[in-house]
Amino acid sequence: MSENEQRIEARHATLQSVAEGFAAHRHLEVHGLTNPVAARLLAELLKTAERTIAVLVADQKEAAKLAADLSFFHNPDEIVILPHWEVGPYDPLSPHPEVEAERVATLAALHAGSARVVVVPVRSLLQRVMPRPVLDQLAFHLVVEEEYPRQDLKNRLLGLGYQPVPMVEDRGTFSLRGDILDIYPAASRQPLRFDLFGDYIEQIRPFAVDSQRTGEESLAEVLLLPAREMVLAGEHLDYFLQKLQERCDDLDMTRTRREEILDEFREALPAPGREFLLPLNYPQLSTLFDYLPEAGWAVIDPPAIEQAMDRFAAEIREGEQRISNSAEPYVAADQLFLDPGSATEQLDKGRRIDITRLQLYHLEADWPLYRVEALPNSDFHCSAKELRQGLDRLVEQIETWRTEDWRILFACHQPGQAERLQEMLSAHGLELPLVPDRRLADIPRGEALVCVGELSAGFRLPDEKIALFSDEDIFGTRARRRTRRQKRRTLLPSLSELKENDFIVHTDHGVGRYRGLQHLQTGSTEGDYLLIEYAGDDKLYLPIDRIERVQKYVGADGHVPKLDKMGGTAWEKAKFKARAAVEELARDLLKIQAKRKMNKGHSFPHPGADFREFEATFPYEETTDQLAAIEDVQEDLQSEKPMDRLVCGDVGYGKTEVAIRAAYRVALEGKQVALLVPTTILARQHWTTFRARFAGTAVEVDMLSRLRSPAEQKAVMEKLEAGKIDIIIGTHRLLQRDVRFRDLGLIVID
CATH class of the missing domain: 3.40.50.11140 (Rossmann fold)
Incomplete structure (x- = not known):
């Protein structure tokens, strides 16, 4: 820009005016925006954009955060992320299958034009991807009421990188059991179940991973994409093996070592990290720019982008140097990665908007500058x-x-x-x-x-x-908190819990020994079966889809159970005795509950503003199960029936907060709470937690255990009897006769 030219600058710009500027100029800069405001701006750009907008961010964490914010302002079905492999360049580690499947799904969405926005970390931009024509060639549809030879379909799935598993739980896997074919396609948010009649597809329905049950929704057709970018089947495998052999020769590998490496791929058992040989799979890889030839680019925080590019380029150089000194095959970095200069040059060719918090100074900047006043809260x-x-x-x-x-x-x-x-x-x-x-x-x-x-x-x-x-x-x-995938509500959630020779219990046949998974074909039926051995060398072949009929045997350490005999009476007698014992226990529980029903407890009023404010200061986001437990306990407190509730949960998943909220509500009514724990260490831990949580409130929390001196214990008991302590935490010391409460309203036992 010459000295006589003046840069266009818009102060107090609105997001709509920035969007209009983006449509009128090939390059502009806007500053004053944090990530949430940037997401709001991107949603504004999408109102008039005719093509996909690619958003470049420094790392994967920022990508996920920005995509989540953008989903608040725009349809989330039109937003995709291109994740990177999450492994260092040339590391002997393989990317997670879920990451590979998501990458292919994103590339397919870009190829089809169904994604309006793609959020791209720097590492994903600098890594070459599977060729666009190959992706188009390999994708195929499965249609209801069409025939697909079963073996051909299975081979095609294997060729696309889908892994055969006993039970489908992750993307990129499939399971064929008799006339049921389960597939978790790369581009699907749910696994799909295909009901077959021979080679004929009768129905396609999504099913839930946790319960393995199908819903009422039915699909007419499904698009199947490769599960990963490296396709090792058919002509692509032949081409790969040829190029791999040539590369091994170029690296002067011994013939023995070369054949060992080639055998990995012939046997479909490549070593971890072989994905970095992707350039040998195709004549030429594509770049993300090939999938987005006319996209507009939004660059979030250009200085951070530049630093991230330089760091990744340095990692690539170090990784290439490291593997070149090993006995492993590798390809040159420029075959798999773009250098930062080439990527920046491609970014400058298209329509571009730089989004920053602070103004950047460029000696030759001739593009418009927009200043947006955006204030944090x-x-x-x-x-x-x-x-x-x-x-x-x-x-x-x-x-x-x-x-x-x-x-x-x-x-x-x-x-x-x-x-x-x-x-x-x-x-x-x-x-x-x-x-x-x-x-x-x-x-x-x-x-x-x-x-x-x-x-x-x-x-x-x-x-x-x-x-x-x-x-x-x-x-x-x-x-x-990272939520765990819900376990299937079956006796045996997964084959991963079983090892060969484990004892196993079948609901109808009793205790047997698990001898492994067998693949059998009987007539026109083919599938996987659990082999269970019983006394007298009896054998049961249980179809994998009936795994809910068994569970792993649980007994005292070192105890070896006696195997039952199929068709014998011992197991039925054992079930009868167990049933009788359960019925007796149930009768006792009913008597106790009947007595409790006759008693009338204290009904606590509906929570007020003080309680809601206390809830809002909880420093974690409640899990779904935790919220359900809190709601149930609060309803118990409002009822006139005495509460008797058991709260179960894994360590660290929020049971203490359930008790804290119940205790606060009871304390607000002027009643006292006793928390009984088994050890002095746990008592001190709870005391510390409760005091921190109730800081800033009028609730008085104290502890009674052998860790306190006799004088301290006496003072605590006097205050407790006088009603000056709202919540007392202690061991069995709380159960002794000299401990008296003014008005005890709730007992919590941990």
Whole structure:
């Protein structure tokens, strides 16, 4: 840009004006935006964009975060991520099959034009991908009421990289059992079950991984894509073996070593990390730019992008140097990776928008600059001690904004949190409607409401009179627990629990010994069977789809059970005795419960604003099961029937918070809570946890155990009897006669 030319600069720009500028200029820059505001801008660009928008971010974590934020503003079905392999260049490690399947699914969506937005980490941009024509060639449809020779179909699945498994749980796997074919396609969000009649497809239905049960939905056809980018079947395998042999010769490998490596692929058992030989699979790999020839690019934080490119380029050089000194085959880096200079040159060829928080200075910059005033909501964050005053201040500001025709939206991660926030604001004089699926564009001027949605952080746009809050803006960041995949509700959730020679119990035949998985063909039926051996060398072949009939034997350590005989009476007698014992126990429990039903307990009133504010300060996002347990316990407290509830859960999954909320509600009514634990160490741990959780409240928490001195114990017991302690935590010391309560309302046993 010459000295006489002046750069176009728009101050106090709106996101709509930036979108108009993106349509009018090949390159522009906008600064002042955090990730959530950038996601809002991208949604604005998509309103008028005719082609896919590719968003370049520094790393995978940022990609996932931005995609989640963008899903709040735009249809999530049109948003995809191209993940990288998550292994270092030339490392002897293979990418996870789920990652490989997701990469292929994303490439297919880009090829078909069904993705409006693709979020790309730097590592994914710099890695070459499977050729676009090959992906188009390998994809095929399975259609209901069409015939597909069973063996041909199985071979085709194997050729596309699908792994045969006893039970389908992960993408890129399949299982053929008699007239049932289960496949988890690379591009599907659910596994699919094909009901066959010979070679004829009668029905295709999605099914749930946890229960293995199908729903009512039925599909007419399914697109099957390769499960991974490296396709080792047919002509592609022949080509790969030829090129691999040539490469081994170029590297002066011994003939013995070369044949060992070739045999890995002939036997379909490649060593970990062989995916880095992908360039030998095809005459030429594609780049992401080949899949996006006319896309517009949004570059998030260009300095961070540049640093990430340089770091990855250095890792590539180090990895290539390391493997070149080994006895392993490899390809040159430029065959598998782009260098940062080439990638930047490709980015500059298309329409591009640079999104930054701070202004960047370029000596030759001649593209327009837009400044957007976007304010974070950190000034409204309040600690547990200041929550009430903070909410008063927030309510006052919202009322001011409403008179100035602002649009205000509160987005909460979970319905429970949304209801909680609604109640808390109502207690502070602000009545807001809760509309779970409402979005910012739907809100009239001068209105405010609460919705349910994922958003990492809120923001304010004064020039557009928009205020968007996430629940974390007010209550602080809530840690998200990684949810475990639900276990199937069967006696034996997975074959992974069984090892050969394990003892096993069949519901009809009793105790046997598991002898492994057998593949059998009887007439026109073919499938996998569990071989179970019983006394007298009796054998049972159990179809894999009836695995719910068995469970692993559980007994005392070192105890070897006696094998039952199929058709014998011993197992039936054992079941009869067990049934009688269970019935006796059930009768005793019924008597106890009948007595409890006759008694009348204390009914605690509906939780008020104090309780809702306390709930909102929980530093973790509640799991679904945890919320269900909390709700059940709270309902017990409101009932006039005495509570007798068992809460079960794995370590670290939130049982303590269930007890804490129950204890707080009881303490708010002036009643006392006793938490009984088995050890002094656990008592101290709970004491520390409860004191931290109840900091900022009027609840008094103390501990009684042998770790306290006699004088301290005496003082605690006096305060407890006087009602000055709300929650007492202790070992069996709490059960001694000299411990007296003023008004005990709840006992919690851990």
